[in-house]
Amino acid sequence: MALAGNGAFDLTLTGGLNYTLTASKGGVTFIPSQFVFTPLNSVQSGLKFTGTASGGGGGGTFTVSGTILLSGAGLGAVMVTATGGANVQTAGDGTYTLTLTANQSYTVRRHGLHRV
Secondary structure (H helix, E strand, C coil): CCCCCCCCCCCCCCCCCEEEEEEECCEEEEEECCCEECCCCCCCCCCCEEEECCCCCCCEEEEEEEEEEEECCCCCCCEEEECCCCEEEEEEECCCEEEECCCCCCCEEEEECCCC
């Protein structure tokens, strides 16, 4: 199964059967750990797994994302940095995503409103 960029997914399953839906990724603990349908009798939507980096002394990465706005509109070409050297420039619509190592403390800041 492929996930959309935002983590969304669709499954087509046969009704009346038993299913257990589980999310897994190394270095991540999910809540809830699973959804159980015994049996699956109706369309299910809005199911969410929330992941948290787990493990001690390292163990995976996570993302921090957001949007920089100016007067309600997305602002591109703004540098967003996290302590420790991670940095990214906002896209034309003002969105950004930083990939950071788990189990560390970070401060995320924008640096000026410089346009390229």
